Amino acid sequence: MTSVRNPAVRTTRVRTSRSRNSRSNRFNPLAHVLVWFYALLLLIPLYFMIISAFKDNADIFNSPFAFPTSLSFDNFTNAWTRASMGPGLINSALVTVIAEIITLVLAIPAAYAIARAGGRIGGIVEKFFAAGLLIPGFAALVPTVILSIALQLFHTREFLYLFLPATVLPLSVILLTQFMRSVPAELEESAMMDGANRLRVLISIYIPITIPGIATIAILNFLTFWNEYLYALILAGPDPDVRTVQVALPGLVSQTYTQYGVLLAGALITMVPVYIVYIILNRRLEDALLQGAVKS
Amino acid sequence: MKAFRVTAVIAVSAAAIALTGCSAGSSEDANTLTVLTSIQSGTPTGDVQDKIVAEVEKATGANIKLVQAGETLPDVYETSVAGGKEADVAITNLAEKSNDWVKNGVAVPASNYLDAWGLTAKITPDALDAWKDSDGKVQGFPYNGFVWPVWYNMALLNQAGITTVPTSTDELISDAQKLNDAGIPPFIIGGNDWSGQKLFLQIAQSYMTPDEATAVYSKGGYCASPDAMKGINLFTQLRDANVFVKDSQGYTADQMDAAFYAGKAAMMSAGSWAFGDAPADLQSNVQLGGFPQPSGGSYDKPTAYQGYTGSGFFVSPNGAKDAKIGLVQKFISAWYEPDNAAAYAAASNGPTAVIATGTPAAIDNKITAAAVNDVPKVVDYAVMPDTVVPGALDDPMIRQTSLAYAPGTDAQAICSSLDSLYTS
Structure with a gap:
């Protein structure tokens, strides 16, 4: 690196740098318009859902974006009772939490092993997980149903506990592997010199350092598990004791006349846990994204 | 130690709940x-x-x-x-x-x-x-x-200078013109779902005998049947005369109901399941009837479905x-x-x-009363497709009939697409 000895040159460079900074910080109306426009695009569906949850069909179809004339919670109570959403939320929570735990318990050690494997086998295993991404979800439906029947687990939550982690393991392992690779090998070496075994290294070094990555995976998996519909419908079935809230919700769709206000009120109820989890984990997610940005 | 015990109890309880499927x-x-x-x-x-x-x-x-x-x-x-x-x-x-x-x-x-x-x-x-x-x-x-008649909002028809419901397709085209001129959307239908499919098949059988309609709807052969083709041509003629509201191919039955209930269309085809949701102030303006028929058609009166x-x-x-x-x-x-x-x-x-x-014992709803008392006198009943069209074809047929409501789709394209369902 060459240092700048001439003060005049240094001043010029500083000025140039400040000039660049001030240019980049200058108010850019086009950027602001685009950002606000994008934010509006995201907010419109949410606004529509919220106001429609307080309306009847006539108001929804005839004045879709008008504010509701009353703020009665009848649609919410109707949705709650007619779709048995209470048990549905409990079932969804059970399925999501247990599947999440199983996924992380399997994915974290797998990612650690792949990240630290130096030989060809590690590469082959990583490619094996990557190949899992190529299987279209719908293609696995029939074999999965047959498997659940053969295991006597058809129309039970237990099969969802086992099946859902299998659907997200490839992406979870591959993403976590990248986070694990960012951990300096020297940390592991010094810990092992101090007598730590692999499990201790994983728990005390790798997991704390890769928490942002684990949080990212957890959020992505939470959204996948919570919003799962097709497999939950077919594998767990419609019984209120077993069905998830996403399967309960379409029970509000009638064959001849659907009350969309009630349906959208039910949809809003199902979204609440997603927002709560996001609020809890969003800082970790942002950390993970920033970590990636700094690296790049 | 106590914390461990509490955690263990919680974990075991959670596992028990989780496994109680x-x-x-x-x-x-x-x-x-x-x-x-x-x-x-x-x-x-x-x-x-x-x-x-x-x-x-x-x-x-x-x-x-x-x-x-x-x-x-x-x-x-x-x-x-x-x-x-x-x-x-x-x-x-x-x-x-x-x-x-x-x-x-x-x-x-x-x-x-x-x-x-x-x-x-x-x-x-x-x-x-x-x-x-x-x-x-x-x-x-x-x-x-169910009874599945055509609903006419007489208040809107009167606004356009129409005093009686149309009984022939010529009258329907003429009335639709008057309604459009008065800025009133004429006939609303959920072209994007089953309601549009049923109306399409109701019009398509206008020139077919019930036996012929049953044969064509159960086995195909729309293009090969001259009477079916006349019916499909009638459908395109009505569509191109703007009898149906603009963008009908995108509407659903729920949107149709809501628009008619709000007085935003003068006519619709809907069954008795929709009677109960009709606003009270609309009920006195509604007259039930059948779908108008062409001259030379198979039915003497306008048609409705029942089943x-x-x-x-x-x-x-x-x-x-x-x-x-x-x-x-x-x-x-x-x-x-x-x-x-x-x-x-x-x-x-x-x-x-x-x-x-056989019929509702206490009839408070004016539309239900009209369906029981008036509709049987003024309509003939068309072949109800639900039990005739093979079950596996129903969903793909709805996609095809939705396209039929789109302007520019000619009768030959419509019949070919329907026939292809029966051979694929």
């Missing part, structure tokens, strides 16, 4: 009946359903477990049969997929039980005929029927088992008790298949 389908317990139903709780018909369930539970001491499913009911039922976990009884309409249930062995024919349970004499013969398959087996127990396929009971292979069939009999028979049938007819605003109470 019970089957969604038929219970092994002979005293429990699982019923998969499309009738939603919290609605007038749902209240009648709850009342009947309570009565049967009280009379038998059995536990009747209602499992509600909306539009997903056929899919849920069929996949549960694959796992041997289907409900003992399914309450749904006879249309689309359920049309093939007995043929495919996922439901047991009601013919096996109708006489033995004493229900044949209680059910109108037309209803039993409607539920027969091509082998003459009655597929399920018919219960709720008994609105809902009924299917007995599943699980329900037909010796341990369950007695309870199934008591549950289904209770629905045919005169008081219950009358209550259901009143709640649904439509006829039931029960002879003793």
